[in-house]
Amino acid sequence: FEIEYHFFLSSQPENISPEQLGKMHLFISFCIFGAFVSSLQVSGNTMDMERNEGFTRNKRSTNSDASYFFYQQPDYPRDCKEVFEQCDGESSDGVYLIxxxxxxxxxxxxxxxxxxxxxWMVIQRRMDGxxxxxxxxxxxxxxxxxxxxxLWLGNEKLAYITNQKDYEIRFDFVSKSGDPHFAKYNLFRVSDEGTLYRLVDVGDYDSTSTLSYDALPYNKGMAFTTRDRDNDLNSGNCASSYNGWWHKTCSYTYPNYPWSTGPHWHNFPGGNHNIQYIEMKIRPVE
Structure with missing residues (x-):
């Protein structure tokens, strides 16, 4: 089932009009025996979350203002595979807590x-700028x-997720003419902040991938670079032009490239920037 949360934004995201700011909606899905969070607040940025404490683990509760049943302080699933296992494989696509x-x-x-x-767990998406x-x-x-x-899920979260087990990564694209493409690697791992969120593992390129150019291994071993933290090997800061990424000198793929030009993948069909939609997602290796 779906729970509708209402929350207030403490900072205005891009392209949201003042009239839309009031109450915004976030839909979080849970299976009937799944995890539930008792409150969700946005503070600082749209991915921040706070949770009420002081409840008994696995105690079934109800909200006096609604007919929701939930468990307080459950053992949350660690990734989307565990979400769907917890729901006996019956859950649909949507937002879940891990x-x-x-x-x-x-x-x-x-x-x-x-x-x-x-x-699959989505870690990056560009759909409308x-x-x-x-x-x-x-x-x-x-x-x-x-x-x-x-969205960008966050490097700190990626470090925790990808170091608890082995994960593969899939890039899904839709071209500006509506054609789907994908690239897939059988291993993906990010280090912690102490080592600059380094892209420590990139696995083999899946033979079923529909893109001819195997772009990601060029970035293997590189620290993350942003406009204010230059960790690449270029004489300048790659992120100043191409936004945050595991830049080397600089890259053959730029999923976070400024939207006015569009995301970039080297030798993408129809042109490197012929990308209307991109989504990066990971799942545990079987």
């Missing part, structure tokens, strides 16, 4: 159970955007 090993609080992620066997990706280190660290629209 909590990786060692991470202090649960947070919302978009889970896709439709593409390529399902169990509604969120600015020219951000500093702290924004890329904490994440920004909306789970169901344009």
């Amino acid at each position: 909590q990786p090993d060692g991470y202090l609080e649960p947070f919302p992620v978009y889970c896709n159970n439709t593409v390529d066997g399902g169990n 509604g969120v600015e990706f020219n951000r500093d280190w702290e924004d890329y660290k904490n994440g920004f955007g909306f789970p169901h629209r344009d």
